[in-house]
Amino acid sequence: MSAIAELQNLKKSKGVKVNHRDNKAGHLFLLPWTAGLFLITLGPMLMSLYLSFTDYNLLQAPQWSGLENIERMFNDERLHNSLQVTFTYVLVGVPLQLMTALAVAMLLDRGMRGLPFYRSVFYLPSMLGSSVAIAVLWKQIFGTTGLVNQFLAFFGIEGMGWISNPDTALGSLILLHIWTFGSPMVIFLAGLRQIPRMYYEAASIDGATKRRQFFAITLPLLSPIIFFNLVLQVIGSFQNFTQAFIVSNGTGGPADSTMFFTLYLYQQGFKQFDMGYASAMAWLLVLIVGAFTAVNFFVSKYWVFYDD
Template sequence: MRHIRKNTITAYLFLLPWLIGFFGLVLGPMVSSLYLSFTEYDLLTAPEWVGLQNFIEMFQDSNFWQSVRVTLGFVLIGVPGQLFFALFIALLLNKGLKGIGLYRTVYYIPSLLGGSVAIALLWKNIFGFEGIVNDFLAILGIEGRSWVSHPDYALYTLIILAVWQFGASMVIFLAGLKQIPGELYDASAVDGAGKFSQFKSITIPMLTPVILFNLVIELIKALQVFTPAYIVSEGTGGPSGSTLFYTLLLYQKGFSYFEMGYASAMAWILVLVLATLTALIFFSSKYWVHYENGGS
């Protein structure tokens, strides 16, 4: 018993740095923000308990609903678009091309740079009035505009940025493709199946676990997007609220208007939405995700 107790103490000593980080930097702030969501707090004075007032004001706030619409549009277009291009490029790279390592690196680089201020600034310049997009359109005789400053197009420039950063999903799709037994394609070819039939009946079903993983990860990332919207709109969410993402409004409420209680309430709504959507996806997976052992 003394030996077991000694080993247990040793194990907890090794775990101590992680435990301090978890309770001090993760669990502690989460509990604090939950409490603050029921208070009026301006960072300067003591929190004042207001109950559900922050949540009531939130659901009556037109800016809140605008941020929900913008974020929802970004998710519904950006996530499927990114997964489509990631799978498309992964299929091309799975052909055993010469110099395949170089191609993988080139396609993966945007994901490594994704979310950085530098890339957001670059994107703002590319789609600005004097950017290369307008230079290309000028060659075609089309009059350009500042796409990031136009309320009808600003959001789509950020969606294009998100789709462009498909490298991480592509690498995971490529790993999934490598795990599909070649015998399945050989047997189907003998039965007369064409490339499209093989893709529909073999590739997609065998990739559904990978699709599930990428879908959950990219959905969570998309709902938390912040840096590109902040840089492109210079923190305003403009033009006309077209890039007022949920996290950007949360930031404004907390650190521009010092409504930290309201911001905490928004943060917990986001947590609940993420948890609910993730749970629904996993619940639905038993109907469309197939595993190699025949389970679902």
């Protein structure tokens, strides 16, 4: 018997009336969310699943095409390139961002003066990182006459068009992703504050160095927080769109070096009006993100330590 049922039986045995109006009020408050789930989320998802098996150009009624869109994805070289660009962005950018966030969090955890101010300053880029303004600013900084080249010219070094060069364009976007480390940094800082100081004191008495304490105490006890940030940042990175769109003017250039999967999906759906193929690509992205998340959860049992 559940705890709720036991409580209700206890109230009835004592002659206390159970007020079912409370349940009705709860259901009423949940109604907007439930309606949004079915009308705004599940409805369009199921519609896009149907459209992924059709030929649909937004102007005419969808025509059933079966597995044609899936077969097309196997032969689409630009799609394969967009996957390669996106995987590089995720597999390089996410670990570097998390390492930077952890390093700054450990620095702030030392109890410096003005901690709330520094915490807000470091968190601010995360709030603006996905905005159009920051992407435009980043484009100006790494442009031919941007701030980076002006700094290099001060030392007599000739700069280059970092955004317009296929070899460095993606790297500049990865650097932008690393720069928006504020959100995981705040979470890391909260996790560091929960580690008992007595562990470090005992380790110091035993002669453990700071490096040894980091790998034997900090990382194991912080591993659930690392896992949490890892899952969120991987999902968010696969969905990244704004930076690549603004920096490349929506083309994914130069030479498709910044053609994220989401940007190519946008081009197919809203420039080529091939909404059926774009829907199939969207579901491919869902499967990829789901696969990465499932792998992270499966591997986590080998390195995530939960201190009971």
